Structure formats: structure tokens, C-alpha cells
Amino acid sequence: xxxxxxxxxxxxxxxxxxxxxxxxxxxxxxxxxxxxxxxxxxxxxxxxxxxxxxxxxxxxxxxxxxxxxxxxxxxxxxxxxxxxxxxxxxxxxxxxxxxxxxxxxxxxxxxxxxxxxxxxxxxxxxxxxxxxxxxxxxxxxxxxxxxxxxxxxxxxxxxxxxxxxxxxxxxxxxxxxxxxxxxxxxxxxxxxxxxxxxxxxxxxxxxxxxxxxxxxxxxxxxxxxxxxxxxxxxxxxxxxxxxxxxxxxxxxxxxxxxxxxxxxxxxxxxxxxxxxxxxxxx
Amino acid sequence: xxxxxxxxxxxxxxxxxxxxxxxxxxxxxxxxxxxxxxxxxxxxxxxxxxxxxxxxxxxxxxxxxxxxxxxxxxxxxxxxxxxxxxxxxxxxxxxxxxxxxxxxxxxxxxxxxxxxxxxxxxxxxxxxxxxxxxxxxxxxxxxxxxxxxxxxxxxxxxxxxxxxxxxxxxxxxxxxxxxxxxxxxxxxxxxxxxxxxxxxxxxxxxxxxxxxxxxxxxxxxxxxxxxxxxxxxxxxxxxxxxxxxxxxxxxxxxxxxxxxxxxxxxxxxxxxxxxxxxxxxxxxxxxxxxxxxx
Numbered sequence: 355x356x357x358x359x360x361x362x363x364x365x366x367x368x369x370x371x372x373x374x375x376x377x378x379x380x381x382x383x384x385x386x387x388x389x390x391x392x393x394x395x396x397x398x399x400x401x402x403x404x405x406x407x408x409x410x411x412x413x414x415x416x417x418x419x420x421x422x423x424x425x426x427x428x429x430x431x432x433x434x435x436x437x438x439x440x441x442x443x444x445x446x447x448x449x450x451x452x453x454x455x456x457x458x459x460x461x462x463x464x465x466x467x468x469x470x471x472x473x474x475x476x477x478x479x480x481x482x483x484x485x486x487x488x489x490x491x492x493x494x495x496x497x498x499x500x501x502x503x504x505x506x507x508x509x510x511x512x513x514x515x516x517x518x519x520x521x522x523x524x525x526x527x528x529x530x531x532x533x534x535x536x537x538x539x540x541x542x543x544x545x546x547x548x549x550x551x552x553x554x555x556x557x558x559x560x561x562x563x564x565x566x567x568x569x570x571x572x573x574x575x576x577x578x579x580x581x582x583x584x585x586x587x588x589x590x591x592x593x594x595x596x597x598x599x600x601x602x603x604x605x606x607x608x609x610x611x612x613x614x615x616x617x618x619x620x621x622x623x624x625x626x627x628x629x630x631x632x633x634x635x636x
Numbered sequence: 637x638x639x640x641x642x643x644x645x646x647x648x649x650x651x652x653x654x655x656x657x658x659x660x661x662x663x664x665x666x667x668x669x670x671x672x673x674x675x676x677x678x679x680x681x682x683x684x685x686x687x688x689x690x691x692x693x694x695x696x697x698x699x700x701x702x703x704x705x706x707x708x709x710x711x712x713x714x715x716x717x718x719x720x721x722x723x724x725x726x727x728x729x730x731x732x733x734x735x736x737x738x739x740x741x742x743x744x745x746x747x748x749x750x751x752x753x754x755x756x757x758x759x760x761x762x763x764x765x766x767x768x769x770x771x772x773x774x775x776x777x778x779x780x781x782x783x784x785x786x787x788x789x790x791x792x793x794x795x796x797x798x799x800x801x802x803x804x805x806x807x808x809x810x811x812x813x814x815x816x817x818x819x820x821x822x823x824x825x826x827x828x829x830x831x832x833x834x835x836x837x838x839x840x841x842x843x844x845x846x847x848x849x850x851x852x853x854x855x856x857x858x859x860x861x862x863x864x865x866x867x868x869x870x871x872x873x874x875x876x877x878x879x880x881x882x883x884x885x886x887x888x889x890x891x892x893x894x895x896x897x898x899x900x901x902x903x904x905x906x907x908x909x910x911x912x913x914x915x916x917x918x919x920x921x922x923x924x925x926x927x928x929x930x
Contacts, residue, residue: 391745398742402735402799402880412795419794444681451678487906491785491873495890500698505685510692579783583876583887586685589786596789604790612781 423605431603435591439610441505442587443618445580446573449512454566457517461524462550467533478521485518494580505586512573512580523565524558531557563629567622574618578611706899715896723900729885733908735799736881739874740867743803747810748860751776754811755818756844762822762830764840772815780812784870788879799880806867806874814863821855822848854923861916861923868912872905 367374428435462468464478494511501507536553544552581589588607595603644652707715715722723729754772756762763769784805791801829847838846875883882905889897 394738395742395745398738401738402742402803404800404803408795408800412791412800415794416791419790440684441686444684447677447681448685448687483910484906487869487909488902489869489873491876492886492890492902495876495887496702497699499890500695500702501691502695506687506691509685509687575781575783579785582785582789592786593789596793599793608782608786612778615781 419601422601425602426606426609427602428606429600429603431591435588435607435610438581438588438591439614442577442581442589443574443614445505445508445512445577445585445587446570446618449509449577450516450566450570450573452509452513453516453520453569454562456513457520457524458562460517461521461528464521464525465528467529467531467536468550468554479525482518482521485514486522488515490515490576490580491583494583494585498584503584503586508577508580508585508587511585512576516569516573519569520565524562527558527561527565528554530561560629564626567626567629571615571618571622574615705895706902707896709896715899722896725885725897725900726904729882729901729904732875732882732885733904736871736874736883737868737908737912739799739802739881740806740864740871743806743871744810744860744864744867746803746807747863748814748856750807750811751814751818752856754815755822756848758815759819759822761825761827762844762848776812776815778812779808780816782809784809785873785877788874789877792878797878799874802871802874802879802881805879806870809870810863810867814859817859818852818856821852821859825851858920858923861920865912865916868909872909 460478460482464475464482466475469475490511493514494507497507497510497514501510531554535557536549539549539553577587578589578592581587581591582593584590588611592604592607592611595607643649709715709718709721711718711721754776757764757768757772758776760769763772787808788801788805791804795801795804825848829851830843833843833847871881871883872886873883875881875885876887878884882901886898886901886905888894889901
């Protein structure tokens with residue numbers, strides 16, 4: 355067996371000074387960043403009233419609660435819960451569709467290849483950004499002030515907050531579209547509206563449809579939440595049962611949500627594949 | 637130079653035209669059927685969600701005037717004419733905003749640490765056993781599907797009111813979301829270094845430490861930053877259920893109709909979210925830039 359060759363360290367050092375003697379700034383950067391991150395973390399724990407005793411008593415409470423949750427049992431209110439679940443799904447579907455309907459024309463205004471003027475596009479983009487910066491729950495509270503408690507406020511809340519998200523996503527899809535087809539329409543004498551209808555829309559509609567389906571999926575989750583502030587759906591039931599400490603009903607409701615979300619995921623996955631997959635295969 | 641456009645004979649043209657029309661008609665019918673189905677679903681859900689257009693039209697003025705009211709001070713002036721009066725509570729609000737940021741920071745970090753610990757078990761190529769992988773994956777799925785605010789509601793009862801419940805809720809949700817993303821990065825990692833390390837007789841732990849981790853850290857940091865960005869938004873509403881942060885102030889202002897306060901707090905939240913978005917975007921750009929260079 356041959357012995358490994360003797361390594362001439364001195365020559366290697368001379369040839370690759372950067373590897374053997376990294377500058378102090380490069381060597382210190384990682385530990386310094388980690389130490390700073392850790393310091394902020396510890397400060398956060400102290401500032402937010404974390405204490406081992408609270409953690410332990412809370413965990414034992416939590417353990418007790420989990421014991422109380424088994425077995426999940428709806429009691430006599432199963433029909434009520436099923437109705438609430440239907441309400442939640444309705445809120446998600448309706449809110450997303452409304453948002454998509456209103457976002458489509460606005461997204462055209464925010465797309466660079468439709469509206470070349472920066473001055474005009476900038477305010478539209480900032481407007482969409484500010485809508486997105488406000489959480490769905492906050493919109494739900496505002497709409498409750500306007501149309502009263504109930505699922506309708508939830509529909510409008512989801513519609514408004516998704517409007518901001520869709521406006522951005524759609525305009526990005528439009529900007530990514532091939533410009534050649536638009537030029538073709540223009541060359542054959544089409545008007546600006548013709549360019550959008552026959553040049554852009556056929557390209558972006560499948561993308562948009564995929565995004566809308568994805569949002570219906572994620573809004574099923576959001577729609578369960580907004581009930582907590584009083585905007586209808588299964589979240590309302592869930593928040594009520596948590597407040598009165600009916601843990602068996604709580605666990606049943608959570609299970610219902612999980613099953614519903616999984617089912618919607620499955621269906622919209624299939625649909626999305628049917629809409630976009632066909633194009634990818636062709 | 638002249639270009640001639642060749643025109644097909646009449647019968648051939650007619651046959652092609654007919655075939656084309658038929659194809660288009662079939663496509664249109666299918667589209668129409670899809671639209672009809674969709675509209676039916678919409679109507680059904682409109683009934684389910686108690687949509688009442690009359691309420692909307694009657695009260696839509698309220699929605700518009702709501703924004704008018706939140707932009708008006710008690711004295712009847714527009715808010716921007718007297719910024720000092722508008723942002724009167726800025727000390728308190730800044731403190732609550734700081735708390736919100738801390739909640740999301742601590743929550744994200746705890747979540748990232750747990751996700752880091754779990755993701756090697758969930759990834760297809762590094763998991764020590766299929767049973768363990770199945771278990772960890774279901775656990776992460778559960779943590780990510782149950783909304784953070786539902787965890788917060790339960791934790792408020794178990795741990796008492798205050799930011800601790802919010803932090804833990806965000807931590808659990810982040811564990812679920814990051815665990816999945818992290819394990820996807822690991823699945824895309826190059827397995828040759830792992831084979832190299834294993835061939836020297838190293839344990840599973842050493843394989844992960846010296847072969848996988850160096851490949852994936854930049855991706856991990858990028859996703860964790862993105863998660864932090866999302867969690868800032870999430871933490872801003874944790875106060876709605878009593879789990880700390882600026883949401884507490886906001887919900888009080890909305891419920892008690894302190895109109896100008898609502899707009900002031902919303903403004904601070906939106907500005908903070910913007911700043912965080914831009915900063916993390918810049919940081920992530922630098923991280924990926926660095927990865928591309930080496």
C-alpha cells in the first residue's frame with residue numbers, strides 16, 4: 355500500500371493565501387451574524403414574558419386539553435356544522451371569483467406592456483400593494499362595520515384582499531406574455547381592445563385560471579379564519595366552542611376543516627392539471 | 637416583386653371550413669358547459685353565503701364613507717392637515733409594532749429550528765426510514781393546515797393572554813410550512829457528497845452535517861426570510877384574539893369607532909410591512925447572489 359504523499363504545506367500556503375488566511379472580516383462575519391440573531395432572540399424571549407414556569411404550566415394545560423379532545427365528537431350539532439362548512443366553502447368560492455372579476459381589468463392597467471407610461475402605472479401598483487399590506491382579518495372587521503355580521507362580510511373581505519394579490523399576479527402574467535401575437539394583431543389593423551382580446555387574453559387566461567384555482571384552495575383556509583371575528587362560516591363555530599371550552603367539538607371541527615381542505619386541494623389540483631396540463635402536453 | 641397567395645379549390649376549401657367550424661363548435665360547447673357549471677356553483681354559494689345585493693347597495697355608501705371617516709380627525713379636518721394630532725399615540729403604537737416584529741422574529745426562528753431538525757426525516761433521499769418519514773410528513777401537514785390563529789385561540793387559553801401564545805402559534809405554523817419547503821430543498825440536493833462521506837464510514841448524522849447542510853443553508857435562509865415576511869402580517873392580527881402585538885390596538889380602535897386611530901394604525905402597519913418586504917427582498921437577493929458566485 356502506497357503511503358500518501360507528503361504535503362508541502364508551505365508551498366500550498368503561498369499559492370492559496372485566501373484559503374489558509376481568510377481576512378478577519380470574512381472569518382468573523384458568520385459568527386457575528388449568528389451572535390446578533392441569538393441576542394435579538396434572547397431579548398425577544400425576555401421582552402415577550404417567556405418564562406420556564408409559564409411554559410411548563412402552559413404545556414401541562416395543553417396536554418390536558420389534548421386529552422379532553424379525544425374522541426372528537428360533534429354532539430347534536432353535526433347538521434349545523436355541515437351547514438357552516440358549506441358556508442365557508444361558499445365564502446371562499448364567491449370571494450375569489452369576485453376578486454378575479456374585478457382584478458382582471460385593473461391588472462391590465464398595472465402591466466408594462468399594456469400601459470407603457472410609468473407615471474400612470476405607479477399609483478395603480480402602489481394602490482394594489484397597500485391593499486395587500488392589510489390582512490384579510492382586518493378587511494373582515496371593516497366590512498362587518500359596513501354590512502353587519504355574517505358570511506356576506508366574509509365574502510367581501512376575501513374579495514378585497516385577494517383583489518390586491520390578483521392585481522399583482524395577473525399583471526405579472528400579462529407582462530410575461532409573448533408580444534409577437536399582439537404585434538400581429540396590430541399589423542392586421544386591430545384596435546387596442548382587439549390586441550388585448552385576441553393577442554393577450556388567449557395567452558394569459560390559462561395562467562390566470564390556474565392562479566384563481568390555487569387561491570380558492572388557499573382561501574378555504576382563510577375563510578375558516580375570518581369567522582373568528584364574526585364573518586360567518588365554520589370559524590365562528592370553532593371560536594365559540596373554544597371559548598366555552600367544548601374540546602371534543604373543537605377537535606371535531608378542526609378535523610372537518612382538515613378534511614375539507616384536503617378535498618379541495620385534491621379537486622383543484624385535478625382541475626389545474628386539466629387546464630394547464632393540456633397546454634404543457636401539446 | 638409580387639407575392640401570390642395561393643387559393644385552394646372551392647370544394648377543398650368548403651370541406652376544410654366545415655371541419656374547422658365543427659372543431660370550434662365543439663370547443664365552444666365545452667367552454668359553455670364549464671361556464672354554466674361554474675355559474676351554477678356561484679349561485680349555489682351565493683345562497684349559502686347569504687349574499688344580499690340590496691344590503692350591499694344600501695350600505696355600500698357606508699364602505700366609502702368609512703374611509704372618509706377614518707381619514708377625518710375629531711375636529712372635522714383631514715388627518716394630514718394635523719399629523720401630530722393624527723399620530724398622537726405614536727409612542728405606544730411603535731412599541732406595539734416592535735412587539736409585533738419581535739413576535740414574528742422569535743416565532744420564525746423557533747419554527748425554523750424545529751423545521752431544520754425535522755426536515756431531514758421528511759425528505760425522500762435522507763430519511764432513515766419510510767415509517768418515520770410518513771409520521772413526520774403528516775405532523776408537518778397538520779401544523780401547516782390548521783391556521784395559525786386557531787392555534788393562537790387555543791394557546792391563549794393554555795398559556796394565558798399575551799404575546800407568548802402568539803409566538804408559539806406562529807412557531808408551530810412556521811414549522812409546518814418551513815419543514816415542507818426545507819425538505820424539498822434537501823430532495824434537490826446533490827447526493828454525491830453524501831455517498832463520499834458515507835464511504836468513509838461516517839454516521840447518518842455526519843452525512844447530514846458535512847454533505848447536505850453545506851449545500852442547503854442558503855436556500856434555508858432564503859425561505860426563512862420569506863416566512864418572516866409572511867409572519868409579520870400574521871403577527872399583526874394575532875392581537876385580535878389576545879395574543880399580543882399591534883392587532884390589540886387595532887381591534888379596539890375599530891370596535892370602538894376611534895376613526896382616525898384606525899387609519900393611523902393601518903398606516904403604521906402598511907409602512908412596516910413595506911419596509912420588511914423591501915429589506916428581506918434585498919437580503920434574499922444578496923444570499924442568492926452569493927450562492928451563484930461560489
